[in-house]
Amino acid sequence: MTERMRVICSHLPAVGTLADVGCDHGYMTKYALDHGLCERAYVSDVSAESLSKAEKLLEREIADGRCFSVCADGLEGLPEPPDCVLIAGMGGEEIVRILSRGIPQQFVLQPMKNADKVRAFLLRNGCGIVADYTFSDGKWYDLIVGFASGDSVYSDWEIAFGRDNLKNPTDAFLRKIRKEQRDLRNALASPALSVENRDALRKRLYELEEITDAIDGDL
Ligand SMILES: C[S@@+](CC[C@H](N)C(=O)[O-])C[C@H]1O[C@@H](n2cnc3c(N)ncnc32)[C@H](O)[C@@H]1O
Incomplete structure (x- = not known):
């Protein structure tokens, strides 16, 4: 298991049934079953080739009738x-598409991009979000954990950046936005930028500066 998977698994609740959608290797389901976090697990993947990796890893659990x-x-x-559904390592738009057909009681989501779209979708659908932050495993990842009910209320900034990142910023989040600020300043120093691109980069930089100023001033 990678550090990313360990962090995700630390948020898995103890439930009757867990579905690991887009399971690929199946490591996180194996962890959940080994640690008694679910009585039964479904490993699901749209790719038969990916699913076969999980089937191999979970051969014994499948034979025992604890995994399907x-x-x-x-x-x-x-x-x-x-x-509970676990969806990790997929794009946010794909996660939204999958959950549009029904949101299980509990969810643990790790979108690779467009986390803002996942948050907006969950909030529109009355979900309660209990953890929403950025963590690092060499790369940066967003993690969103919650319930199908609970009606969380977010500000626009919280939707864009993740609620816990603003309320109680992790080092990973601060490093991520400070790096983006440095990259934007470097890009803005290039004389070759078009006016439109320069305006867009400046707008993003101001937005990030507002966030870091607010965090430094204890939002
Ligand atoms: C990058 S892997 C992530 C594997 C694992 N969940 C993780 O986080 O390490 C993404 C997996 O999602 C699967 N996938 C993509 N879209 C899917 C969908 N709509 N339904 C089920 N599986 C999907 C892919 O086949 C692939 O195995």
Whole structure:
């Protein structure tokens, strides 16, 4: 397991049924079953080749009837709605598309990009978000954990950057936005930029500066 997977798994709740959608290797389901975090698990992947890795890793659990493999798109093809869905390592738009067909009671999501779209979707659908922050494993990742009910209320900034990053910023988040600020300043120093690109980069830099100023001033 990588550090990224360990962080994600530390947020898995103890449930009856877990669905690991886009499971690929299946390491996180193996962790959940080994640590008693679920009684039953579904490993699901749209790619038969990816799913076969999980089937191999979880051969014993499948033979014992504690794990079931499903080759399907998202949550389609599962014989029951899971208590918790884990979707990690996929784009945010794909996560939204999958959850548009139904949001399980609990979710642990790690979008690779467009985390803002995932947050906006969850909030529009009345979800309660209990953890929402950036962590690092050499690269930066967003993690969003919550319940299908709970009606969290976010500001626009919280949707864009992640609520916990603003309320209680992690080192990973601060390093991420400070790096983006440095990259933007370097890009803005280039004389070859078009006016439109310069304006867009400046706008983003001001936005990030507002965030870091607010954090430094204890938002
Ligand atoms: C980068 S891997 C992530 C594997 C694992 N979840 C992780 O975080 O390490 C993404 C996996 O999602 C699968 N996938 C992509 N879109 C999917 C969908 N709509 N439904 C099910 N699986 C999907 C891919 O086939 C691939 O195996």
